Amino acid sequence: LEEPLLFEKGAVDRCGVDLPDVPEVKSRLGGLERHRPIDLPGLSEPDMVRHYTRLSRQNYGIDLGIFPLGSCTMKHNPRLNEKMARLPGFADIHPLQPVDSVQGALELIDTLAHWLKMLTGMPEVAMSPKAGAHGELCGMLAIRAALEARGDSRKVVLVPESAHGTNPATAAFCGYAVENIPADARGRVDLAALKARLGPDVAAVMITNPNTCGLFEPDMIAIGEAVHAAGAFVYCDGANFNAIVGRVRPGDLGIDAMHINLHKTFSTPHGGGGPGSGPVVFSAALAPFAPLPFVLKQGDKYALIEEREALASADHNQSFGRMVAFHGQMGMFVRALSYILSHGNDGLRQVAEDAVLNANYVLASLKDVFTASFADSGPCMHEALFSDDFLDGTGLSTIDLAKAMIDEGFHPMTMYFPLVVHGAMLVEPTETESKASMDELIGALRSLARRMLADPDAYRAAPYLSPRRRLDETAAARKPVLTWREPVLAVAAE
Amino acid sequence: LEEPLLFEKGAVDRCGVDLPDVPEVKSRLGGLERHRPIDLPGLSEPDMVRHYTRLSRQNYGIDLGIFPLGSCTMKHNPRLNEKMARLPGFADIHPLQPVDSVQGALELIDTLAHWLKMLTGMPEVAMSPKAGAHGELCGMLAIRAALEARGDSRKVVLVPESAHGTNPATAAFCGYAVENIPADARGRVDLAALKARLGPDVAAVMITNPNTCGLFEPDMIAIGEAVHAAGAFVYCDGANFNAIVGRVRPGDLGIDAMHINLHKTFSTPHGGGGPGSGPVVFSAALAPFAPLPFVLKQGDKYALIEEREALASADHNQSFGRMVAFHGQMGMFVRALSYILSHGNDGLRQVAEDAVLNANYVLASLKDVFTASFADSGPCMHEALFSDDFLDGTGLSTIDLAKAMIDEGFHPMTMYFPLVVHGAMLVEPTETESKASMDELIGALRSLARRMLADPDAYRAAPYLSPRRRLDETAAARKPVLTWREPVLAVAAE
Amino acid sequence: MRYLPLTPADRADMLRVIGAPDIDALFADVPEAARLDGPIHGLTPHMGELEVERALSKMAAKNLHAGATPFFLGCGAYKHHVPASVDHIIQRGEFLTSYTPYQPEIAQGTLQVLFEFQTQVARLTGMEVANASMYDGSTAMTEAVFMARRITRRTKALISSGVHPHYVAVLRTLTRFTDDEIVTRTPDLTSDDYLVELAESVDKETSCVVVQNPSLFGHVADLTPLAEACHAAGALLIVVVTEAVSFGALKSPGEMGADIVVGEGQSIGNGLNYGGPYLGLFACREKHVRQAPGRLCGETVDADGRRGFVLTLSTREQHIRREKATSNICTNSGLCALAFTAHLTLLGEVGLRKLAALNHARAVQMAERLARVPGVELVSQTFFNEFTISLPQEARPVVRKLAERGVLAGVSLNRLFPGVRDLERGLIVAVTETVTDGDMDAYEDALDEVLA
Amino acid sequence: MRYLPLTPADRADMLRVIGAPDIDALFADVPEAARLDGPIHGLTPHMGELEVERALSKMAAKNLHAGATPFFLGCGAYKHHVPASVDHIIQRGEFLTSYTPYQPEIAQGTLQVLFEFQTQVARLTGMEVANASMYDGSTAMTEAVFMARRITRRTKALISSGVHPHYVAVLRTLTRFTDDEIVTRTPDLTSDDYLVELAESVDKETSCVVVQNPSLFGHVADLTPLAEACHAAGALLIVVVTEAVSFGALKSPGEMGADIVVGEGQSIGNGLNYGGPYLGLFACREKHVRQAPGRLCGETVDADGRRGFVLTLSTREQHIRREKATSNICTNSGLCALAFTAHLTLLGEVGLRKLAALNHARAVQMAERLARVPGVELVSQTFFNEFTISLPQEARPVVRKLAERGVLAGVSLNRLFPGVRDLERGLIVAVTETVTDGDMDAYEDALDEVLA
Known part of the structure; x- marks a missing residue:
């Protein structure tokens, strides 16, 4: 589902609001009236709703699946x-x-x-x-x-x-x-x-x-x-x-x-x-x-x-x-x-316990395939830290695993942070994930680890199934394009 | 994005609501208490929201694109x-x-x-x-x-x-x-x-x-x-x-x-x-x-x-x-x-005019590729009626065009109705579609008509890109499965 | 105008493509005499959102809403708390703005929800199958009587005096021009023998017996003997349930031998909405499904062999069978069914049972409180979350006086059975989990005062 | 507990997999002395939705909200009507529950919105580029002053007396421990020469001049001469705009020569929310963008050559540069920016201009009405939708008395400049499209009465 930019879709004479007539008064703007066009395209309400609904569908969110971002705690947002x-x-x-x-x-x-x-x-x-x-x-x-x-x-x-x-x-x-x-x-x-x-x-x-x-x-x-x-x-x-x-x-x-x-x-x-x-x-x-x-x-x-x-x-x-x-x-x-009252005394304590339990479950379930950097020193708290050592020799690293996760239907974990661990992968399930949800994540990661070692080349350019493939961040930074401008060709044609 | 059934995902001991304690009283149910399990799986709130959010994404709606269903008038639903x-x-x-x-x-x-x-x-x-x-x-x-x-x-x-x-x-x-x-x-x-x-x-x-x-x-x-x-x-x-x-x-x-x-x-x-x-x-x-x-x-x-x-x-x-x-x-x-007041006198009249204008625009824009059954008798009202004559000899018919539209990102028009026209295709854009939106639909239909005549075999089994391919309606009716039952295998395993 | 995307320039371009001189040319088929040239008398020009909000909010503010006051009304519509996430889900554009799932490839969301709904309804009612919902409980009941006629080829229906009188009225309306015989009786609050009498009345002409449980008055009863009487005579037992939360506390109609169960599903997932939209539930035995009205969603496979869902058995329906259809119904209550299913999914078995237990316990507490108000008599011996009391005077004016004191006290039997003297002191009181102790105090105090 | 999916059985299974005897074992690293064993004093156990709703609704009901009364407050926060479709869009789970778009392949929705937002902000302000939003207008202004210091390598900032005093206070707080010199003056309502004085004060030590337009008092002025004075001295002109709707009526800051434009975007798409969350706008010249704070979204291509968007120039940011970052900012106001962009998309050029014209016209009408109340003097000669009047007595008590009469009349200068005797009779009145004729009548009548 491709969706053009607002500027390619809207027009300055389109409008999705109705306002009453403006009463006639003597202007008090002191001669500062805006004369030049702002060049602000509008859309009717049906088209506005459709534009942003379509764009929303190019996003991943907690409502769609687990968001195992270490240090960012993406938990359920109660309505x-x-x-x-x-x-x-x-x-x-x-x-x-x-x-x-x-x-x-x-x-x-x-x-x-x-x-x-x-x-x-x-x-x-x-x-x-x-x-x-x-x-x-x-x-x-x-x-x-x-x-x-x-x-x-x-x-x-x-x-x-x-x-x-x-x-x-x-x-x-x-x-x-x-x-x-x-x-x-x-x-x-x-x-x-x-x-x-x-x-x-x-x-x-x-x-x-x-x-x-x-x-x-x-x-x-x-x-x-x-x-x-x-x-x-x-x-x-x-x-x-x-x-x-x-x-x-x-x-x-x-x-x-x-x-x-x-x-x-x-x-x-x-x-x-x-x-x-x-x-x-x-x-x-x-x-x-x-x-x-x-x-x-x-x-x-x-x-x-x-x-x-x-x-x-x-x-x-x-x-x-x-x-x-x-x-x-x-x-x-x-x-x-609202959250604090909903959980109360017993609930908040349970939040911490389940967050920690979930992270340790992920740690225990993956430490035989990924290097769990500090697992020897005992249980972790709310997030499990791994490194990408297991990929040594394949030419792949954390980012390739992360992008491959996208094709499996998951948001990647936090990558390359904290800096103290080389090729860090930080997984935080949060307390609002079910065991079934974590089992799916664990299963996918175990399977990916196996497949990446077996056929590294298949993963150098992941993801393949997302709304966009890997984006060129270097090009974006080299010559930044931060706002939309009418393509020269289109202007010439008018 | 596949999503299992609630019954495959939930469990009878899971619950997504919190209720206060039940005061102790002498029952007045007259001995009619329910004893047998209802077998009603529940989900926590995060999992409920995720389940139905994911299911929603397998639907097409007006918010996603044009819904050109003749006789059903799928127009914008104001929030x-x-x-x-x-x-x-x-x-x-x-x-x-x-x-x-x-x-x-x-x-x-x-x-x-x-x-x-x-x-x-x-x-x-x-x-x-x-x-x-x-x-x-x-x-x-x-x-x-x-x-x-x-x-x-x-x-x-x-x-x-x-x-x-x-x-x-x-x-x-x-x-x-x-x-x-x-x-x-x-x-x-x-x-x-x-x-x-x-x-x-x-x-x-x-x-x-x-x-x-x-x-x-x-x-x-x-x-x-x-x-x-x-x-x-x-x-x-x-x-x-x-x-x-x-x-x-x-x-x-x-x-x-x-x-x-x-x-x-x-x-x-x-x-x-x-x-x-x-x-x-x-x-x-x-x-x-x-x-x-x-x-x-x-x-x-x-x-x-x-x-x-x-x-x-x-x-x-x-x-x-x-x-x-x-x-x-x-x-x-x-x-x-709310809708009547929003449109008022001028708006309601404009609704009818734009609905009719849009339909005639579609009729005029497609009548050289599809047979427009009654176009000779003058303008249509809010919907344009075509037949699938143009497919004669290809072995394809209305339904194949309809399903092919799905792969182009559109909801199909109404098919095989009204019965007075053989292979009827009834298109109603409604007044809340923009000209650009209709031009996209017209362009896609013209292109499809051309491609279906050039390579009919490519369209016999459309759609290919939707959440499901063509579904076997005959099998569904022959031995109806209307409720979910635990697969026998799973029961046996327990 | 904010919902109409065409600009004047678009319109001119399009007329050019069409080859019409102006918009009037497109309306040429309309006879001169029927062309409306002026505006609709009194209708203002289009209004902005702000103005519409003001106009409608002003009307809304004239109503005393249930959440703002001690509230005890039931009789087929119940105030329960609906979780915010349920309303969120039904507002997802993909659900809200989608069509009847005739194109199943791009409607699996709606279809899977309907399949889940059917399964939930079947389990709640203790039946084998359920349809994808109907307009409301009252029309579902009428359809059930017609279905019984199709199955038994008999035309006499016996209706219990505990069935909601609106439901009976709907059935009477729709049988006015048919050869159906509808046998009813005015309720008698002094006797609980109506089920026995019904069982005795079943005969070989009887197509079905229709009984509501809990009854209009809140009473719960074991329907097993009645079911046996029906089946012995070759008739069907139709059970009506207007309070879906009761499924969490009571033996299911299926367990008691019902052949068709219909109901009002509003209680789960749906608000009061002054009577609509509501959600008709319809469940029956598998062997009768081809005689059932309304839409059915069924499981199948797609061209790649993956499980999927479709509307099925549509050869029963009007768009295929036209005048030979099992019903003229074409719309169900899809979005209300989604709300029901989402809410019930949050509840699950544990939650529904606890919610039902809570409703029952609160109702028992309230019944005991009201019974001690001087002059008040508790009519209902058994009940779920709704019961009937008898006041020392006519109930309808008492309800009005209590409303003036800010207590919405229940539904008087006069309202439902106008003119029936024997019932005029009866008042039906519903108590759900939304009633607080303070609400109960307020009711008790106000009633004391009004009756004093 | 409804948000926690684990069941006791799950927990037991998981502990077994982990190899821990119980949950306490996982907290073994916590020193004994710091383990909290008892409950938090006074906190109740978990509550259901209904109970939480009751508790919070009770608090909410104690506030007099803007929509319930004639309402005339501004000063950096404005009541405008936000279309229902805007709130619908920001509640889409895919927007609401998504993360900062560091994984652009599955965050194109958010990224494209930010790119649209940046373009809209750049066009409104008349600048070349804009960032993806900041906390609010006040922190955006402080960041702008710091950016000017980085660009000019000078440390003196001249702040116009027409800048919102809260904004100045924030700047003062954040420069308290730096070597920045912040030059301010108390406003003087009797003279409008502050811009001239500012222009005269610019010198070779000046990093930037900060001016608000419309000013705190509502006044609009041509900043072109000031910009020229700044540029002649090698200083930057920073323009602050706290009422984003004014962009639809006034010559843009960019046209008048601003180098950095910051503002509060709450007016478009966002509610009053008692002060937050709000939406900081930040726009500047392209040549300075590498010194800009906050997130930037940029266009690029993916591996298949398709256009896509990413966060870019992140080498300015703290997560890469740590102590050398241009700012410590890590969060923007993504969802507020979406609301802004969606609302502005509904408005478009035509709508924004009409909305602005309507605001201005209503404000002029109101100013003329208030000016005729005996003893009231209109201080503002030029203004957009907000103006200052001078009362015959101290304003703050008058505001309180009007509030008792149900009129929220504006912001007294005492509230913003406590203890400044010369300003104590000043009252700032804002008038938007939400004000009705009846509201104006009510205000005029109440003021007449209070001053009589």
Whole structure:
């Protein structure tokens, strides 16, 4: 099913809305009327619906099958949450309405904030960050603000090699120099090396736990003690919080700040790349520096604190400022709270357990055909890490396996990440996959592994059955074509 | 994408809903508790969503492309209508609520009824029939009731050969003998033959206008006069009302009863075969016999008349009775009214004009390759009728063209109907298709016609690219398998 | 106009291709006298979405909807919670905007759903086969009586006094001009012997006995003796079920000897919708299937030998058989059937049974509460999620007064049997999983007040 | 639990395959001290859909929503009508539940949408290229300032006093620990010379000038002279647009010489959502694209030579460049961008222009009405669909009193500039196509009453 671009299909005189007549008034545009055409093609409603419906069918989604992307946690997106987020009382209120007219919205934010604090065991949470990386920025800004407040201008942030790219990028964005911490042979932070590096120039350590190898950092408490002893802070990348929610509270591990990806842990839809939402929980040491605005319950009423000056309480009066216009991703908050209430106490714990059980099942079922990099060091958490060693000598690598999976009807796993494992393949089934679904994936991967070794040439150019074959990314980057332009020929013909 | 049956995928201990605990009470089931298993497999919510999403992708729908089914009017289904039908004030009210608590619902029914009467120029409408064929039944029952009321026990209903199968079936259901009226060479009712057959034994003539050849009956007024002169009634099959809405009122043509398919003329979705909705408009002669219940505006309030006894007004007191529990397809009424208001006066007229224009465009664009059965007699209305003559000698016929269209990405047109044309192919683009969309269809059909003549053998077994190849309908009917049963092998293995 | 893609330039181009001078030329066959030149009186020009939404929302706001108030109505239409994912699935364009699956190669989605639906309905009812759905329960019942006539070649149908009076009215309408004899009786709330009397009335002229279980009044009963009486006389037993959730709690009609089971499937997957669209269920014995009305989906194979599904046995149907068809039906309730099947798939055996148990338990609680209101008497001894009470005064005005107090209290028997004095104090109360303790309190308090 | 497919039997089987005695064994790496054994204090057990709906609907009902009342708020978030078909499209599972399109072979749907989105944004803004969206307008503006620094290697940014104060606050937060110099001024409602002053302030240290058009106060102005001043000094002009519908009425920023255009795209396709999720727009000149932040979708070909789309220039991004990336951004607003593109596709050129004209005309009507209320002064001389009035008393309490009368009257300047005495009587009023004549009447009457 091929579908042309809107620009090849629509026309500037086509329109899919009906609007009432425009009353005649004297223009107040001050002579700034737009005269030149925008060149914006339109479609009638039937054609618009058909265009995007057809395009949608070139996508893979969770609704079509397992999405075993390590570190990205593509779990089921409940439709109840979509319905709740569309209640007019949430979807159709303006961020600057008088607070008396939005008490229910503030109650929702406060309620979600409460459960995020309870689930993480941390005393404060900033709700406004718009995504995980934005949450990291929030956390690192709080750390820097806390250090500056005590006159401490440390310049270095330590980051494990296995970290998400956002970690070093965020630290750099906050003006820090980034240094790597090595991993030990078991895929964990090398505690001795870390201790050796700590000193008065280190502002913070950014750790992911469970880490990007899918492993829990058993020395986490010791790491925290060492970092705090050195006068630095512990930032935790919470991307993998779904593996421990309800079973472990980051606050009990000595963490000072951690963002929570609402789409990873609390099932808000990924939507082809966003919107996200990345609230950040803080320890008592960082709480006073948390960003504005936030919601404060005062007796029966909820207040929205938007200005530092409005702060009565001494623990919030050193806020580092505002991270976004307005108050964060309300639509995602509704979905996340709907998810939390749906699971409740027993359900959230079960989420972590099933996520971990599923990943270990995949690990156990594939470790005889793929090299399971750290399987010797015990069970994994929510994701299973393999390498492409088994393809040595075939000239094939991870990417070829990934693309071959497409022809089997699956979305590929995460490839070449984390960087600490050569040819890494990171598989995260998530807790919303059934055993049958995983058995299908396992069966397909086992069969593929066998077939790729038997006939490597058949897989160099996979996929064959997808809407597009392998796309030339190099050509795209060499001479970027980022917008559509009328082909010269067509123009000449007119 | 293959998808197993629910019964092969689910299990009786799986469940995708959460329910509160059941309070303990003393059972009042009187010993009738179900003990035997129902054997009803369930799925978790993620698996349910995936199962039906995957199944949906094996369907073709208007949202994916043109649906040129003659006589079935597959037009765009506006999403606004879906939204309106889901307003709790319409979707979440009970048919037996006190009428004071549903005044808005009665107002909606009355408003839609008003516009249906105005658009058809008829004085009365029965809203309760559940579908087109049900509407036919309603109309024929009113005719029979009117005849019986005057002590007239006529026994014959005349139906043109080209009629939908529901027409003779309905007449038979009402206890009438059915006789055919022949068509003339121009695809219209043969007026002379009709007149010749009329007599004291004829209860009614059932006519489709525009007829199923896509042609307007130019003698319609004369037919009506002749039928009435013979003491009989004219039933009009309104399946094709969309061709004339806003331009011609059936009430001006001498019609006594006509059903309106809300999905054909007023865009309620077909939904893979229903639900439909078939209100019936009546002439003054039949109005007193219209079914119960109906809505009556009394001052500022709306009353729901459910019993003959409740009728004050003399014109309704001979109702033939109730056709359904409750009051008809409310959900469809909301959608239809939304459609009528969206189009308004100018829009509805434009609907008929564009429907007719589109069909004539297809007719003009294909008549040199296909035989256009009645093209010599002038323009068609909303659908273009062709025959498969052009395939003579190839051993191929309409069905092969239809199945070949599937491989080109189109839904086939209506085949082998109407019966008056051998190898009929009836194409109805509808008014919601763009010129570009029709040009694609025309191009594909012209190309197919050429290719089928050049290489007939390549098309005997089409389609090749659809989710399934040609299905063996004979085998299905010979030994019907209508429900799933555990394969014997699997049972034995346990 | 947003739904009409043609531009004025397109129209001019197309007229040129057609060779017509203007659009009127295409309507040349319409007699002058029937050409409508002016606008439809009073109809406004086309409206934008916003205006249409406003107009319809205003009407909707005039209705008191079930979710907004304590709600206890049943009698053939029930308020159950429908999961959001069910509504999501039925809005998939590929389901919503598809046609009757006459082209099975590109309609396997709809067809497989119908096959799953038929299997589910057959299992719920305890029958061997089911069709792909009908308009609603009332029309399904009428079709069942006609089918019994075709099978037995007899014309007398005995209808239990516990059958919904609307259903009986539909049957009466459709037999008005046939030679069918429909035997009915006004219900008697003081006696539960109607099943015994029915069994005694079956004779060699009887084509079928139609009985509803749970009955209109909510009563449940063992139909086995009645089935035996029918079969001994060569008649068929038709069982009507208007509350599909009851299948999760009660012995199935098939187990009790039913020959045809019809029902209203609205309770599962479908909203109240003020009475429609609903979902007729139709199940029967395999040996009778060629006499069944409506569409049937069957399994077969394609040219490559792969399993697939098609509409089958269509030689029964009107588009093939015309006046000799088993029914004039041409439409089913495909999308409602999809909602039913998707919801039932979420429920599964465990869920349906728990939902049914919950409904029953809540109804028992409510019945006990109402029975202690002074002057109120519990008529129903056995029931599922709906029961009848007798008030110390006429019920219809009480229902109205309770509605004014924001409690939708049930369906008065006056509403269904207008003018029948013996029934005027009866009130049918339905209780589903959507009723809260607060709703029960509100009802009890309001009734206390109104009757005081 | 409805979202968790594993049954107890599955779990036992899987533990057996893993070789673990129980689930706790899989959590062996967690230190004893950090194991949470009890429940989360106060959190209830899992709830069914019905219970969750009740809990959340109760909160939602405590909010007065825009559609329920005369509504006149703007300031970076606008109530426009979003067609139902747009919401339908973004709920398609294939869009809703898909991932960032890193596997382009099975993500052409999302990628083609992003390519269409980029083209639409570039055309609206009058720029050559646009990215695939950002978090919102405020963060997009900050990224633009950083991009200007990378391009010019200068660190001073001049911010117009007409820029939304939240946007400025975000920029201040993110430059708090950098060596950027952010020059701002408190707005002065009595003078419109801020653009002239800005142009005069540009010097050789200036990296960029940031100006919002229409301004926070609704004013529209010709930015051409400012652009010339910037370019003469080697600085970049960054134009912020918070009301995307204005693109349909006003000369584009590109035409006026902007180097980077950022904006908030919420107005098209997206609801108010109490502030998020929203849609950051980001467009620039082609020569600067390698310094741009965020995702970019580009055209390419596949192995069979067919056109296709991929994410491109990712060597700018954090997952490749880590600490050397142009931004730490990893998420965009993909689904909001789809809503924007689908809505804009319905509008097309004709529709957007008409919508913009309608907004302007309604705003002019409203401004004229309010100007005649005694004591009210119209501050804005030129505007699009939003303007500022000056009240005879402090605005914030007036807004509150109007809200009590059911009129959401606008945004007081006190709310945005707390403590600034000179601005305390200012009120910003937005008027879109959703405002009816009745809404205008209600506002005028209520204001008359409150000020009397």
